[in-house]
Structure formats: C-alpha cells, structure tokens
Amino acid sequence: MKVIVIGCTHAGTAAVTQMAKLYPEAQITVYERNDNISFLSCGIALHVGGVVEHAESLFYSSPEQLQALGVETRMLHEVLAVDTKARTVTVRDIMSDQLITDTYDKLVVTTGSWPIIPKMPGMELDNILLCKNYAHAQMIIERAKHAERIVVVGAGYIGVELVEAFEQLGKHVTLIDNTPRVLFKYLDKQFTELVEQDMRERHIELALGQTVTALEGEQGKVSTVKTTQGEYRADLVIMCIGFRPNTGLLSGQVEMLGNGAIVVDEYMRTSCPDVYAAGDSCAIRYNPTGEPAYIPLATNAVRMGTLVARNLLGPTVRYLGTQGTSGIKIFDLNIGSTGLTEQAALDAGMIVKSVTISDNFRPEFMPTYEQALLKVVYEEAGGRIVGAQLLSKADLTQSINTMSVCIQNRMTMDELAFVDFFFQPHYNKPWNLLNQAGLQALQQTVIR
Known part of the structure; x- marks a missing residue:
C-alpha cells in the first residue's frame, strides 16, 4: 500500500506516526513545504512573553523521528496539484525547483490552515506580521524588541494571549476587533466584562466594535492603524483575525463547505474514494448543533489524524464529533x-x-x-x-x-x-x- 500525506503539522504528524506503527509494510511518503513539522503555535505567546524560553521546545516531533519510523519525509517539497482520478500528485522540490509526479493508493490531506490576510491599503508595509508558525514566532520576538507601541488586530485566543505577553514586556498595547467584546466566540458578556476590566486596569487600550480600514507608514514601516472609529499609533502590528483552510489542491474534487473546509464523514473519509482529510483543513460535526462546522483546534487535529490511520483500510473507529472545548x-x-x-x-x-x-x-x-x-x-x-x-x-x-x-x-x-x-x-x-x-x-x- 502506497500512502501519500500532504502537510505535516498536528493532524499529519498524528496520522503518520500511527500509520507507521499500524501498517509497517506500507510505503508512506510525507510532502511538507516547510523545513519543520509539529510546531505548537498555541505556545507562541508563551515564547513571546518569556514563559517558554526556547521556541525549539514547542516542537513535539521532527523529520528525523518520522524517518526513524520508516517514513519517507520530504521536507521543502510543495505539492502543486492533486488529480484524484489519476491518483497522482505533482510536487515541486523547493530547493532544486524540480517537478516530480508521484502516485498513491491512499491520500491523506492534512494541509492545515493559514491566517486570513485582509486586503486593505498599507498591507505591504514593514512590521505587519502574522502569527501561525515557527518563523512567525521568531519574527515577532525580534521585531517586538524594537517596538514600543504594538497593535494586535483580532481579539480571539491568539490575539488576547499576545496582548498579555506584550503587556508583560512593558509595551503599550492596543487590541482592535470588529466584534463588541473580546473572546466574542467563546464567552458571553458577563465573562468578557471581567476580562476587559482586567485589561483596562493594566492600561491595555481596547478598540472594540471597529474595523481596520487602512494601515499607514513612515519610511516604509507601519506607523498608524486606521479604523472605522479612530487612529492608533503603532510600531508593530500583529494580524490575528482568523484562519481559513488550505484546501485549494482539492477544489472541485471533494465536497467542501462554503469557506473551503473539506467535509469528512465520521471515519475521516472525504467524498472521493481513498482520499482522507484531517485537522484544520476540515469541517467536522459540531455536537451542540449536529451540523458540520469549521473549528480549527489542535485537539481536534490530533484526534482526527489518529482516526485517519485507524480507518485507512476500512471504517473501524468513528469520530465522536467536537464541542470546540478550549x-x-x-x-x-x-x-x-x-x-x-x-x-x-x-x-x-x-x-x-x-x-x-x-x-x-x-x-x-x-x-x-x-x-x-x-x-x-x-x-x-x-x-x-x-x-x-x-x-x-x-x-x-x-x-x-x-x-x-x-x-x-x-x-x-x-x-x-x-x-x-x-x-x-x-x-x-x-x-x-x-x-x-x-x-x-x-x-x-x-x-x-
């Protein structure tokens, strides 16, 4: 059995390690466009705030560990196309720029998600950063050293955690979100009022219920964030406004939600035979409503990745759905x-x-x-x-x-x-x- 896995973060790592143990005779190949795997992005704020001294400790696996399990681990290889009818993938070796075509019996898509990047004037300015992977973590640490006024756009978990980290570093921090409250998706008003009160007592500026409309700069670097209600000075801006699934490779080939999240059944099977998906690229059953929903959490990803391996040869262990617990x-x-x-x-x-x-x-x-x-x-x-x-x-x-x-x-x-x-x-x-x-x-x- 020849298995190709595209992408190797939480879901991919869980799937690969379990497949290597369950199917020792299988030929498993991982294609990953980055030079690292299994980075715990939820620890970036801890690293920024100095709680976790070394970002390297936020990795829980490595290409070498997968290779020791007998997995062909091809780092810095970007999959450009998937043909589910021909059962082929087209891959570019980023270092040599060489194109190769590979075939599979089973395909596992664990391509994850990517931060939503808004289209607005000024996004090309320097010191406007995303917060997702190891490279982002290192960049945020380095740029924050030289920034006094930091604006975080997005008051979800990642944004709020970064605000805490920057405040503890003695920075002047502004938090902007277009919802009326912090952590709007997770908490009702009587809870967010307590969080916001605590933030204001720590002199964190909250700019809620307003949308960023433009970014302005001086000498090529961001200096001002403009919103529907005001302007905020900034030496550094971190964009944390959400994620969207990386699923373009399967566009038009499998069933998806409107946002591009791949729909899988309770055994992690897509609508295309022998194509499985897991993690942030997927929609999963949300138990409170019983409907498919896009809930990109590491906990969901590792469970789904493990279940891909368990169900690769046939349906054996079903997914129980999620409550989005956090x-x-x-x-x-x-x-x-x-x-x-x-x-x-x-x-x-x-x-x-x-x-x-x-x-x-x-x-x-x-x-x-x-x-x-x-x-x-x-x-x-x-x-x-x-x-x-x-x-x-x-x-x-x-x-x-x-x-x-x-x-x-x-x-x-x-x-x-x-x-x-x-x-x-x-x-x-x-x-x-x-x-x-x-x-x-x-x-x-x-x-x-």
Whole structure:
C-alpha cells in the first residue's frame, strides 16, 4: 500500500506516526513545504512573553523521528496539484525547483490552515506580521524588541494571549476587533466584562466594535492603524483575525463547505474514494448543533489524524464529533468554554435558557477561597446541555472538560443536578458548581 500525506503539522504528524506503527509494510511518503513539522503555535505567546524560553521546545516531533519510523519525509517539497482520478500528485522540490509526479493508493490531506490576510491599503508595509508558525514566532520576538507601541488586530485566543505577553514586556498595547467584546466566540458578556476590566486596569487600550480600514507608514514601516472609529499609533502590528483552510489542491474534487473546509464523514473519509482529510483543513460535526462546522483546534487535529490511520483500510473507529472545548489563562484568570455561548445559540435560531452560578469554589471556612463564575446553556425544551463557560482565579478549568462530555453524551440539566461528584473541602463544596447549575435549572421547571 502506497500512502501519500500532504502537510505535516498536528493532524499529519498524528496520522503518520500511527500509520507507521499500524501498517509497517506500507510505503508512506510525507510532502511538507516547510523545513519543520509539529510546531505548537498555541505556545507562541508563551515564547513571546518569556514563559517558554526556547521556541525549539514547542516542537513535539521532527523529520528525523518520522524517518526513524520508516517514513519517507520530504521536507521543502510543495505539492502543486492533486488529480484524484489519476491518483497522482505533482510536487515541486523547493530547493532544486524540480517537478516530480508521484502516485498513491491512499491520500491523506492534512494541509492545515493559514491566517486570513485582509486586503486593505498599507498591507505591504514593514512590521505587519502574522502569527501561525515557527518563523512567525521568531519574527515577532525580534521585531517586538524594537517596538514600543504594538497593535494586535483580532481579539480571539491568539490575539488576547499576545496582548498579555506584550503587556508583560512593558509595551503599550492596543487590541482592535470588529466584534463588541473580546473572546466574542467563546464567552458571553458577563465573562468578557471581567476580562476587559482586567485589561483596562493594566492600561491595555481596547478598540472594540471597529474595523481596520487602512494601515499607514513612515519610511516604509507601519506607523498608524486606521479604523472605522479612530487612529492608533503603532510600531508593530500583529494580524490575528482568523484562519481559513488550505484546501485549494482539492477544489472541485471533494465536497467542501462554503469557506473551503473539506467535509469528512465520521471515519475521516472525504467524498472521493481513498482520499482522507484531517485537522484544520476540515469541517467536522459540531455536537451542540449536529451540523458540520469549521473549528480549527489542535485537539481536534490530533484526534482526527489518529482516526485517519485507524480507518485507512476500512471504517473501524468513528469520530465522536467536537464541542470546540478550549481553555485560556489571561493574567490571573483561568477560563474555559465548551459548546455554544448563549449568544451563539440564539444567533443559530435555537430556543435556549441559561443558568449562571457565582459562588466560592470551596467552603468559606478554608484559609483561602476564590469566586467562580459558571454559566450553562441548555435547550428550553428537554433541557439538553449545549454549552458552558467558567472563569475563576482558581484553576477549575477541568470542569469544562466534564461539561464537554455532558454535551457529547446529550445530557440534560436535571441529570447534571444529580451527577456523582466527590466533595472534599480542599477542592469544592458539598454541592459541586456543576450540580448547582443543574439544581438551579431544575428549580425553574414546574413539576406537574
């Protein structure tokens, strides 16, 4: 069996390592246009802020490790075309500029995503950077040394984490986003208000609800960011406005969503025979809605890549879908979310209710305790849980993993009220926060 893998970040690395173990007789070839693999881009902000000293430690595999498994690893090779009918790929050796054609029995597309680059005046200026890979990380570190005023465009996880890192480096930081709140996709207003208050107290300038319209410069370098509501001085601009899937190679050959994300079934098969896909290039089933969605997360990618290997010779292990579960630590706040926010559920046309619990996470007779804010979103009819958010200075984020399981298993609020959680004063109260949410929802239900 001859297998070609295009792209080798999280999904590709997971697929290749598992295939090498499961099919030792297979001929596996990886084509990767970069000179490195498996870079944990979620650690870039940690590197920028000095928490992780060496960016090299953010790699968890290498071409040499794959080659030791018997995988033909061709770095600096860019796949230019795929012909799924002829089962061929056309590849350019970047170093020699030579073109080669290769054939496959099974094709695995793990080409990932790339930052969205807006088209606007001034994008050609120097010191306007993206944040995705190892080269970006090194560039951001180097340019930030000589920048006093830094503008971050995009208030998602990556943007917010970079803002924290730059603030800790003593920079004057402005955060711009066209949504009215930071972390809009992940948290409802009562949570984002706390994050924004913390940021403002640290003198971070928030320019929310406004869109960047142009970038202006002096002597070829960016100096001003213009928006629909104002102007902001900048020595350095980081664009973090989102990602789009890298799927042009399969355009017109497999089923895709409108944004180009490849649609795969629960066994990671595309609509084309013997072509599999995984990771940020794909859409996957979003359990809160039951519909395909584009949710580029490393956790989704490694699961999908592993399942490609498991299902390469036939459907054996199905994907359970995703809740888009994620966590972030911003300054002193530990935050986790899973599934739909209440706002997102309403925007999707769902009829939902929510409960919010604000309580100390453990008994007040303990020497110390912290307040926790928990919100659970559920369908009004039947009480099926569709989302949850949690924020505290104490690290309670594992509770969001628990809520992810609840959503995946289609649990209801009345079931959550009486789940068996342990009690120990070091960790919680006799009624766990999650139990409390279920009980509060139960109290709102009229018993007939």
